[in-house]
Amino acid sequence: MTLDRPNITPGINRAALIAILAYCVFAIFMEFVRGMQHAPGGAPYGFESLEERIALSAPLGPQETKGKILYDHYCAVCHGDSGQADGLNASRLTIGPRDFTAPEFRARLKDETAVVKVIREGGLASGLSSSMPPWGLTLNPTQTTELVTYLKKLAGPPAGAPGP
Amino acid sequence: MSLRALFGLSSLLLALLTLATFVDEFTASWADHQREYNTLLAEKATDPALKKELVSRWPVFEQIYNPELGVVDRCILCHRGIDNPDMKNASQPHRSHPGNLLESHPQQKYGCTICHQGQGRATDKQAAWGRVSHWEKPLLTGSFVQATCTRCHVSGDVPQAPLISRGRKMLRSLGCVACHQVEGLGGVDPRVAPDLSGIGSKVTRAWLSRWLTRPDSVLPAPKMPDYGLRSGEVEAIAAYLMQQRSPMVDSAPAVPEGDYDRGSLIYKQFQCIDCHVTRFSRNGKPVGGSIGPALVHVATKTNRKWLFAWLRETHRMQPRTLMPHFKLSDQQAADLVEYICEEWYDPDIEDEVLDEPEPAPGEQKKELAAVGMALFANYGCSGCHGIDHGPSPTRIGPELTYIGSKDLHRFDFGKVDIRHTRPDYFFAKVKDPGQFGKGLDVPSHLLSSRELLERIWKGLTPAALFSERTPLPAGKEDDTVTWILDRVKAAGFLKKATMPPPSDEASRPVWLRKTLENSGAFSVLKMPDFGLSDEDSLALTIALMSLTEEGPPSKRYIASPPATQHFDPQGQVGQLFDRYRCLSCHSVWDQGENLAADLSNEGSRVDRNWLYEFLRRPYSMRRTLTIAMPQFHLTEDEARTLADYLWFVTTRDDIPGRLDPPLTATEAEAGKLLFQAKGCQACHQTSTGGGDVGPSLATQVPDFPVGTWAGDKLREGWVATWLKNPHALLPEAREPRLDLTQAEIRALTAFVMSLRWPGPQQKVNP
Numbered sequence: 001m002t003l004d005r006p007n008i009t010p011g012i013n014r015a016a017l018i019a020i021l022a023y024c025v026f027a028i029f030m031e032f033v034r035g036m037q038h039a040p041g042g043a044p045y046g047f048e049s050l051e052e053r054i055a056l057s058a059p060l061g062p063q064e065t066k067g068k069i070l071y072d073h074y075c076a077v078c079h080g081d082s083g084q085a086d087g088l089n090a091s092r093l094t095i096g097p098r099d100f101t102a103p104e105f106r107a108r109l110k111d112e113t114a115v116v117k118v119i120r121e122g123g124l125a126s127g128l129s130s131s132m133p134p135w136g137l138t139l140n141p142t143q144t145t146e147l148v149t150y151l152k153k154l155a156g157p158p159a160g161a162p163g164p
Numbered sequence: 165m166s167l168r169a170l171f172g173l174s175s176l177l178l179a180l181l182t183l184a185t186f187v188d189e190f191t192a193s194w195a196d197h198q199r200e201y202n203t204l205l206a207e208k209a210t211d212p213a214l215k216k217e218l219v220s221r222w223p224v225f226e227q228i229y230n231p232e233l234g235v236v237d238r239c240i241l242c243h244r245g246i247d248n249p250d251m252k253n254a255s256q257p258h259r260s261h262p263g264n265l266l267e268s269h270p271q272q273k274y275g276c277t278i279c280h281q282g283q284g285r286a287t288d289k290q291a292a293w294g295r296v297s298h299w300e301k302p303l304l305t306g307s308f309v310q311a312t313c314t315r316c317h318v319s320g321d322v323p324q325a326p327l328i329s330r331g332r333k334m335l336r337s338l339g340c341v342a343c344h345q346v347e348g349l350g351g352v353d354p355r356v357a358p359d360l361s362g363i364g365s366k367v368t369r370a371w372l373s374r375w376l377t378r379p380d381s382v383l384p385a386p387k388m389p390d391y392g393l394r395s396g397e398v399e400a401i402a403a404y405l406m407q408q409r410s411p412m413v414d415s416a417p418a419v420p421e422g423d424y425d426r427g428s429l430i431y432k433q434f435q436c437i438d439c440h441v442t443r444f445s446r447n448g449k450p451v452g453g454s455i456g457p458a459l460v461h462v463a464t465k466t467n468r469k470w471l472f473a474w475l476r477e478t479h480r481m482q483p484r485t486l487m488p489h490f491k492l493s494d495q496q497a498a499d500l501v502e503y504i505c506e507e508w509y510d511p512d513i514e515d516e517v518l519d520e521p522e523p524a525p526g527e528q529k530k531e532l533a534a535v536g537m538a539l540f541a542n543y544g545c546s547g548c549h550g551i552d553h554g555p556s557p558t559r560i561g562p563e564l565t566y567i568g569s570k571d572l573h574r575f576d577f578g579k580v581d582i583r584h585t586r587p588d589y590f591f592a593k594v595k596d597p598g599q600f601g602k603g604l605d606v607p608s609h610l611l612s613s614r615e616l617l618e619r620i621w622k623g624l625t626p627a628a629l630f631s632e633r634t635p636l637p638a639g640k641e642d643d644t645v646t647w648i649l650d651r652v653k654a655a656g657f658l659k660k661a662t663m664p665p666p667s668d669e670a671s672r673p674v675w676l677r678k679t680l681e682n683s684g685a686f687s688v689l690k691m692p693d694f695g696l697s698d699e700d701s702l703a704l705t706i707a708l709m710s711l712t713e714e715g716p717p718s719k720r721y722i723a724s725p726p727a728t729q730h731f732d733p734q735g736q737v738g739q740l741f742d743r744y745r746c747l748s749c750h751s752v753w754d755q756g757e758n759l760a761a762d763l764s765n766e767g768s769r770v771d772r773n774w775l776y777e778f779l780r781r782p783y784s785m786r787r788t789l790t791i792a793m794p795q796f797h798l799t800e801d802e803a804r805t806l807a808d809y810l811w812f813v814t815t816r817d818d819i820p821g822r823l824d825p826p827l828t829a830t831e832a833e834a835g836k837l838l839f840q841a842k843g844c845q846a847c848h849q850t851s852t853g854g855g856d857v858g859p860s861l862a863t864q865v866p867d868f869p870v871g872t873w874a875g876d877k878l879r880e881g882w883v884a885t886w887l888k889n890p891h892a893l894l895p896e897a898r899e900p901r902l903d904l905t906q907a908e909i910r911a912l913t914a915f916v917m918s919l920r921w922p923g924p925q926q927k928v929n930p
Contacts, residue, residue: 013167020174024181074898077857078846088788092855093846122843131846131855137901138891142263 060153067150070143074135083154095129100154109155112148119144194241194287195223201244201258208250227285228275233717235275237284239292246271265324278717279312280304300572307702308587311568311709316716318348320725330700331707338389338694338704342547343561346711354484356387357548362410362481371465372402380695382465383458384441384450389692392598396655397539403529404536408551412473412481419472420498427503430496433795438749438759439487442508453791455486455748455759461510471501479743486748491797543690560690568712576600590708595701597691608674613641616673621648623686645672657685731755737809744796752814760793761785765882765893767815773870774877776807783865783872788856820881827880827914835915838908847899850919858899862919871921884913 060068072081078093080086083100090097098105109115117125119139123132139147189195206218228237245251245258247270252260261271269279277284282303286292294302304311310328321329335341335349342352367375371382376398379386393401436442441450441458450458462471474481475497478489492500540546541555550557568586575589580599582588593600608616621636637647645664652658662679664672680686696704716722731753733741741747747756752763766775780803782793798806839845847857854860861874870876874883882893887909890897904912 013171017167017170017174020178024174024177027181073896074900077898078855089847089855089857092853124841124843130841130843133843133846133900134902135900137889137903140264 061149063146063149064153066143067146067148067153070139070147071150071154074138075147078131083151093129093131095131097131100151101156106155109152115148115151116144119147190223192287193289194238197242197257198223198244204245204251204254204258228272230273230275233275233278233721235278235284237275237277238287239276239282239284240271241287242289242292243276263324278315279309281312308706308709311706314710315712315714316721317723318716327703327706328710331703331705332710334700334704335707339548340564342557343544343559343691344564345559346563347565352548355486359482359484359550360405360408360554361550361552362408362413363551364406364408365410365413366466366470367405368465368467369402369406371461372405373398375465376401382461389694391543391690391692393543394655394657396657400532400536401539401545402536403532404534404540407533408554410470410473410481412477413470416469416473419468419501420494422495422498422500422502424499424502424506426496427499427501430492430500431503434490434500435792435794438791438794453759455757459504459508461508463505463507463509468501468505471504472497475500486745488745488748488794488796489743490794543692564708564711566711566713568709569714587705587709590705591701593691594694594704594708595696595698597689597693600691601686601689608677613673616677617641617644617648620673620677620680624648624652624680642672645676648676652680652683652685657683728754733809733813736805740802740806744798749793759791762894763810763814765814765816765819767811767813768819768821768879768885769882770811770877771879772807772811774872775811776803777868777870779803779806781868783868785859786856787860787863819879819885821879823880823884823910823913827910827917829914829918831911831914832918833915835911835913835918838911839915842902842904842912844912861916864921864923871923873919873921875917875920878916880913880917883916884909887912 071079076087078085078087078089078097079100080090080097085097085099087097114126118128118132120134120136122134123129125134135144202218202221206215209215209218226238226240228235228240240246242257245254246261247266248260250260251258254260275284276282280303281301282294283292283296283299283301286294290296291299292303307327310322310325313322313325313328314332317325332349335346336353337356339352339356340346341349342356363372375382375388376391376393377395379388379390436459437452439453439455441452441454441460443451443460445451450460452458475490475492476494478485478487537555540551541558542560544558544560546555546557547559567590570586572584572586575584575586577584577589578600580592582592611619618636636644639647649658649662649664653660653662658679665675732738732755749760750756750763751758756763779796779798780800782795784790784792839850845852845854847855849855849860849862851862859874863872865872886893886899887902887904889901890899891901
């Protein structure tokens with residue numbers, strides 16, 4: 001018994017070949033089109049630009065804004081609206097609150113973890129006044145970070161740094 | 165070329181292309197990012213074997229698949245470190261997700277595109293961010309992500325998403341929904357605007373004109389937006405509103421003579437300042453509450469007769485008002501009116517009232533009022549302000565239910581120079597609607613002079629004032645220009661001195677068009693300017709973006725706000741709550757406002773006897789507070805009914821009245837030391853002094869029949885529960901939660917409860 005060669009007519013052969021070639025050309029063409037679409041400066045979607053514009057016009061960054069809300073709610077009553085230890089309740093404390101605009105606080109801010117510790121564990125745990133309560137169970141770590149960011153803003157740039 | 169050669173060539177090409185596919189996949193940017201990420205991990209790894217494994221690890225193809233949400237997200241191909249806290253400060257795409265949102269919305273369950281949108285199936289940056297042609301939902305970043313929260317958080321505030329919560333509230337509180345239907349948001353907040361039936365008996369014409377022209381020139385931060393009305397429109401609307409008379413006020417007898425000093429005392433007892441701005445501080449800031457309208461110039465706005473009627477019949481005149489109905493005799497009301505008229509008037513407007521021109525003769529006035537009524541409906545005033553027998557409230561603006569899904573090409577950006585995206589459009593529109601005003605949309609040279617004049621006449625706004633009333637008279641072109649000009653001037657769009665150019669008569673219609681366009685006379689925009697800040701505009705933009713056709717992805721995912729009991733007192737108590745409008749300031753469960761203390765747990769918090777006495781003789785809770793509950797002069801019966809009801813209904817089962825075992829004197833001694841050690845005295849006063857942040861624990865209010873110290877007023881179980889976690893009882897409490905043991909809590913409670921007024925024998929009410 002002999003094996004029959006498949007009987008393919010030259011016409012079908014040619015059609016199949018053309019199909020393959022057409023596919024190849026199409027694939028290369030599509031790749032080219034895709035490359036065109038991704039060219040830089042493609043479709044204009046302006047979400048960031050709008051947000052950036054608003055952010056630019058706001059005096060505080062997003063972190064600082066969140067920090068300020070926390071500060072105004074929990075801290076300002078003793079430490080004062082602008083951090084100058086002149087809050088409504090400041091005069092009633094035996095040991096006055098920290099002045100965040102004083103140079104020594106700016107120096108303390110270099111060691112951020114120490115400041116965070118005072119906020120989270122209270123004054124007594126760091127050898128300071130017990131009038132500063134611990135906020136560790138009230139504020140979560142993210143909120144503490146936001147608060148410290150705002151404290152930095154209140155403290156102003158460190159001494160010797162170039163002004164704005 | 166032989167068939168064989170062609171076959172060979174095409175086979176080679178196919179093989180090359182197939183190879184290219186593989187090469188493409190292995191050099192894909194996501195694979196590169198994964199290698200970078202593995203290197204980052206390797207740098208942090210301490211185990212050398214792991215280090216080695218990480219460096220040689222092959223990129224893997226992964227996706228998040230949740231058919232219920234329709235999520236197929238391949239974002240994690242590049243954002244490998246999304247849930248790795250070590251990657252907090254890494255560069256993108258390796259950085260971890262900011263905040264703690266993934267704890268409540270794990271990305272393995274929700275995917276990314278459900279919140280961020282973009283094209284989840286894509287595997288390269290531009291396509292995945294959806295910033296390609298024909299992808300309608302590009303990636304949302306920053307605060308814009310909040311726009312998708314509402315798909316699941318269908319009502320109420322969204323935790324951790326302040327802007328969408330605020331924006332959604334603003335849609336109701338600004339009155340947007342009065343003109344624009346938004347399904348699911350309900351109608352306009354009834355507090356937005358007063359009912360204007362009888363307004364003509366209430367306000368002076370001069371005040372009304374000034375208010376309609378520029379609300380912010382009358383009151384600081386007025387709730388009514390600026391409609392940019394022209395003087396003619398103001399005159400017409402004022403004429404219409406002044407016709408709305410209140411027979412009750414008009415037919416009332418003259419107000420009896422009042423006494424200023426007695427009135428001043430009543431003013432203080434009623435604590436008007438809790439709800440109304442009554443003066444400006446030295447640096448120009450308004451002093452007083454914002455629940456009611458500012459009273460700084462109220463005597464200029466209204467008259468004695470109306471004030472008298474209002475104070476006597478508050479709820480009959482405005483059934484929906486938030487103001488309590490105070491108990492006042494005729495004489496007391498007259499005293500208070502005397503005080504108000506002496507104290508709060510605006511000398512500027514007083515002069516205007518004197519200079520007010522003679523009102524127009526009867527017939528003309530009637531016609532003007534008819535125009536005013538049409539304008540009132542045309543500007544949508546009736547959406548917020550009801551008037552008996554006035555125009556029915558219709559929504560004059562387009563529906564906004566699905567505005568966030570509206571095709572971009574269907575937005576009319578006009579000549580406004582902004583990027584063509586939905587958020588840019590929303591922002592520009594709410595921040596400064598005026599810039600979207602239009603001129604005539606036909607070039608002048610395409611029309612004959614007569615046609616142009618017709619167009620001008622028809623295009624003028626408001627339609628009611630001009631085109632509908634008279635057709636343009638036939639006549640010489642020149643006369644017609646003057647005719648139109650006269651009417652426009654009369655309506656206040658142009659200065660009286662405006663005259664057409666003398667020469668070159670052919671161009672006069674064109675000149676007229678240009679002049680009117682510059683004066684804004686063609687503006688068809690009815691949307692007023694709310695004077696929103698950037699942040700408010702952003703909140704509103706996000707709220708509008710959230711109004712899409714896409715409902716909740718699946719019913720199971722709908723986040724419902726925590727269930728609260730419904731507060732709806734009936735019978736006598738219900739009447740008392742209504743008469744004194746307790747819920748205008750206090751909240752109980754799901755009802756009320758947060759100006760004053762939340763009363764949801766009041767029964768568990770305070771002593772019943774103290775509550776009764778407090779309702780009879782309210783006092784300011786803190787030395788530093790200027791506001792206090794008004795003196796309502798409740799009868800004994802009323803006070804007892806309210807106290808008993810509150811005490812029983814708002815007592816919580818899970819907060820015991822007394823602690824078990826009973827507190828001892830030894831514990832109180834220990835508590836006293838603890839009170840100092842924990843720094844409690846920094847905020848609370850005791851008999852040995854202390855701060856002013858929290859309420860004083862040892863102050864006796866003068867002339868109060870029972871003790872007002874902490875031990876007299878509070879209940880043991882509540883103090884202990886509060887100390888355990890103040891924020892569980894009152895989320896916005898300023899008191900920090902301290903790390904206290906059960907014994908410490910008991911000791912502190914014992915100390916606080918031992919603070920009792922050592923005064924005379926206490927009166928006990930049955």
